[in-house]
Amino acid sequence: MRIHVMAGAIADVDGRILVARRPDHVHQGGLWEFPGGKLEPGETPEQGLSRELREELGIEVEASRPLIRIHHDYGDRHVLLDVHRVDAYSGTPVGREGQPLAWERPDAMDAARFPAADRPIINALRLPERLMITGEDPTQPHVFLARLERALADGIRLVQLRAHRLSDDAFRDLATRAYAVCEQVGARLLINRGLDVAGQVPRHGIHLGSGQLMALSSKPGCADELVGASCHDLGQLTRAAELGLDYALLSPVKPTLSHPDAAPLGWDGFTALVEQAALPVYALGGLSASDCAESFRRGGQGIAAIRGLWPA
Numbered sequence: 001m002r003i004h005v006m007a008g009a010i011a012d013v014d015g016r017i018l019v020a021r022r023p024d025h026v027h028q029g030g031l032w033e034f035p036g037g038k039l040e041p042g043e044t045p046e047q048g049l050s051r052e053l054r055e056e057l058g059i060e061v062e063a064s065r066p067l068i069r070i071h072h073d074y075g076d077r078h079v080l081l082d083v084h085r086v087d088a089y090s091g092t093p094v095g096r097e098g099q100p101l102a103w104e105r106p107d108a109m110d111a112a113r114f115p116a117a118d119r120p121i122i123n124a125l126r127l128p129e130r131l132m133i134t135g136e137d138p139t140q141p142h143v144f145l146a147r148l149e150r151a152l153a154d155g156i157r158l159v160q161l162r163a164h165r166l167s168d169d170a171f172r173d174l175a176t177r178a179y180a181v182c183e184q185v186g187a188r189l190l191i192n193r194g195l196d197v198a199g200q201v202p203r204h205g206i207h208l209g210s211g212q213l214m215a216l217s218s219k220p221g222c223a224d225e226l227v228g229a230s231c232h233d234l235g236q237l238t239r240a241a242e243l244g245l246d247y248a249l250l251s252p253v254k255p256t257l258s259h260p261d262a263a264p265l266g267w268d269g270f271t272a273l274v275e276q277a278a279l280p281v282y283a284l285g286g287l288s289a290s291d292c293a294e295s296f297r298r299g300g301q302g303i304a305a306i307r308g309l310w311p312a
């Protein structure tokens, strides 16, 4: 049995998300879920989402966008969870089928209280739409940190520190200072370096290269840190999901100066791979913030970029 389920991640002004408790007697009963239900024949995803949220909660969706699509095999059924983020609606949500409701911050959600398929959805809710990879000037820390501060002032909240040309000592110094700058505004810093050096610096997470990813047999780092990886094909995306990583970057979507010899996937190639991935995937390669909406339409988490985001 294959079913296409529309679910809403309904946000309030503080960024909390509405969750509902499934009745005890149904599939995955007693667990918490993102409200929704099965798409009916002939409905568009948006129509199905609106109908489900009207029926279950008594609200009218006014603005939504795709968040993530997850295929999950429960053994007795194959579910496609097609989750949209709802940022505007009218009415006040009530559990019209008697289901208890709660507003939860994504960071506070306990994945064990949700169906197994929901883990990547919770990760998607914890991640912003732009992931900035640091660019020029790592050998001039003052200039570099001033650029980083400008990006944070522009709202960047997830930063991958990439500075392969630096010595280990210089990298450790830069990472320590970049971490302090990120902490001041509540942004998170991901370290892209060998795991030995990454383990020695303050950080909010680790970013793995595709070679590192394929050499690992378990998720590195501490339980509460973000871990993601660079991917270029389905085998790498599958490995990233199997290891339980929090996100992947998939590249190159468009031609890019940093990897001029790599054949671009194009948006269609990106879409086809993301559809088979069981984790949030950022589009990377020749993109800028104006490509975020296209990434959402294509099933992506948003965009990652060096040139497109690192301030001039």
Ligand SMILES: Nc1nc2c([nH]c(=O)n2[C@@H]2O[C@H](COP(=O)(O)OP(=O)(O)OP(=O)(O)O)[C@@H](O)[C@H]2O)c(=O)[nH]1
Binding pocket: 005, 006, 007, 026, 027, 028, 032, 033, 034, 035, 036, 037, 038, 077, 079, 081, 115, 116, 117, 118
């Ligand atoms: N709405 C919703 N469904 C989810 C989530 N996670 C998840 O695995 N599902 C699964 O997606 C399906 C949702 O369809 P539904 O809500 O109409 O299912 P149901 O209880 O009526 O199932 P039934 O018709 O077999 O009794 C269920 O199999 C449910 O376990 C989630 O976060 N929200």
